[in-house]
Amino acid sequence: MSRPIKNFVFGILMEIGFGIFLLLAQLLLAYVFSLSL
């Protein structure tokens, strides 16, 4: 795979990873909030 294509694919994966991370962080928050509030 050429470098620009690698960069491009990695860019998409990074964005999706960021989205998933944000969802997991919210799930964790939901646990923390429901236990502590």
Add this chain to the structure above:
Amino acid sequence: MKSILWEDWKTVFHYTGVCLFFLSFTLLIPVVAAVILKEFNTAVDFSFGFLSLFILGLLFRLLFQPERDASWLHGLCVTALTWLLATLVIALPYYLSGHFNSYLDACFDAMSGLTTTGLSIIQQMDHLPLSLNLWRHILTFIGGQGIIVIALIFLPPLGVGFKALVGEGKEDRLIPSVKETGKAIWMISFIYLGIGTALFWVIGKMAGLSSFWSLFHGVCMFMSSWSTGGFAPQSINTLYYHFPLFEAVCMLFFILGSMNFGLHFYIWFKDKKELFKDIEIKSFLATLFFCLLLLSLGLVRSGNYSQPAALFRKGFFILLSGHTSTGQMTIYTTQFLNQWGDLSLLAVMLAMVLGGASGSTAGGLKGIRIALFFKSILFEIRRFFYPQKAVLIEKIHHFGDRIIEEKLVKSALIIILLFVLMHLGGAIAGMINGFGFIPSLFESISAGANVGLSCGITQASMPNSLKVVYILNMWLGRLEFTSIFVFLFFVFRSIFQLKR
């Protein structure tokens, strides 16, 4: 002040015709889909819609030849007029389908789709022809990227190019060429269309849908989520699926869809670190966390969703849906007022007001304006801690470091103020029609910020005057006032000149 001449009108009409002409070809998609699915009545309805828009665009294009170079005034007027005329014509096949009580209802749904709002007053949604249902979602996909963006791609140099694009809320040039910027926006959306549809298809199969239905729901739900639209193929929206993974993927695409197209482009082709530096991402994370905290306090203390999974799937889903201006729902509309309580509703309203990123498919105030607002407050406070003669410079990071200038803050504050006035105006209209303050404000914000969450006011039986107010709010909110105000001023000034 310069006079408005007939030549100005000819320039505006010509380029509006160009945009409508190219937009008309998108109406061939539901025609083809209807023929394949053997929904011939719907095929006839959409053929009529296609011909109407095609002829209108062609007539405007040929009858009115521009005799002067397009200015900012023309570009902004073209955007406002194109969005208005497109709504009026696209509503025709909707009305002919028999699923709307009146032409006004059809216009409401067309404007809601184009502006990616997601409020709907359609009748018997669960029995819609599939091609019509598919088109409603394609319309949000088109509206999310922008009508002007379509025209830019197919055209040789469009005289109004960048000026009309700015009127549509896409201010960042991804590439120096405006035409290439248009292409890049569509490329990003189509790549995610492939990824998203495949993902939804797999999850749909896991949820028990057949291959065909997984594909149909997958395409529709991707377009709805990515475009931060909020429509769904079924009347009970995302609640229909009852499948946590399906909801999680919707949330993933709300987030990605509410990011600036420029940021996607930057991450893919330039600098990946921009994801962690961009002020709009930081602003979004800060406001999201604050709203989540408020919502959790409201929901958990009032005894709703005490289980973490329920809090995430109902509460956080709705909040994220509101903050990204999507409007998909995993609860019934009546639950907002009957169960959620004032604090939770306030959190959702605040999230809806704030919205997604600039230059994205999302509505609302936008992250950059919120960041500018808070940065300017901090700047005013900081000034007292330095000598009087010190020159202070405040910066934000948005595709590189930018110095915050006074005119940038002023323009952001004006738009924020106009949004607040529009939301209050919509709330007053709701109260005049007999609804309470909270539901009126909620629904007004939802329409004006192009969200689509509803607490029950939006239905076919609501007063016509309120439908008109919400249509105007959706139009104003999507184009962020400037182009519409300029267009109205253009019209009134022309009339005033004629009278003189």
